[in-house]
Amino acid sequence: MAKRGAYAKGVVKREEILEAALEIIGQRGYRSASVREIADAVGLSPAGLLHYFGSKEQLFVEILRARDEHDSRQFPDAGFEESLVEIIRHNAQVPGLVELYTRLAAEAGDTEHPARAFFLDRTATVHAAAREAFLAEQRAGRIRADLDPEWIIRAGHALADGLQNAWILDPSIDMAADIERFFTLLRP
Structure with missing residues (x-):
């Protein structure tokens, strides 16, 4: 029974860490935010924080996973195209998370990098959802x-x-507008 309580507390602390990291990195940036700053925000030492993730790289992967989960909850069931455009519009409000995503996506090219499995799984999931939506839109x-x-x-x-x-x-680029233009090209 004690393990169950300790496990539950660990899950809660891990979620607290990810929430703090999403906020800090989203606003301050990947390079400006430190593990120490995230650890301080949740009352841990940097080593204590990394205990929950194993490594700094795995922490960053889990931050991206948490970002995707937040986006799924924040932009549900509006349709694939609408959800994607809204997520991209939201991304412009969290530049540090965009920077983290692009850096880890590049590093995931290394077959040994901890982010590789995340990006392969994420791509498969996103492509499956896009395929289903695309085919339904073609049929309609x-x-x-x-x-x-x-x-x-x-x-x-x-x-x-x-x-x-x-x-x-160049933050003046309107990513969402460019994606909307792309979808316009797909219409009959």
């Missing part, structure tokens, strides 16, 4: 029937990620 006649869903999904994903990279360099 709202997306051109001559378009190959797999190619459009890859191109759309590359566009979204590329826009985030460009936006980091």
Whole structure:
């Protein structure tokens, strides 16, 4: 029974850490926020904080996972296209998380990096949802029937990620508007 209580407390503390990290990194940035600052926000030492994640890299992966879970709850069931545009619009409000995502996405190219499995799983999940939505829209006649869903999904994903990279360099770019233009090109 004691293990159960300790486990439950550990889960709660881990969630507290992720909430603090989302806020701190979202507003201050990946490079400006330190493990010490996140640890201080939740009353832990840096070593104590990393105990919950194993490593700094795994902490960052879990921050991105938590960000995705928040986005899913904040922008539910509006339809794939609408949800994606709203998430991208929201991303402009949390520049540090966009920076963290782009950095870890690049580092995930290393087969040994802790973020690799996260990005592979995330891509499979996002592409499956996009495929389902795309095919439903094609059947309903709202997306051109001559378009190959797999190619459009890859191109759309590359566009979204590329826009985030460009936006980091030039925050005047309206990522959501560019994604909306892309969806317009898919219509009959």
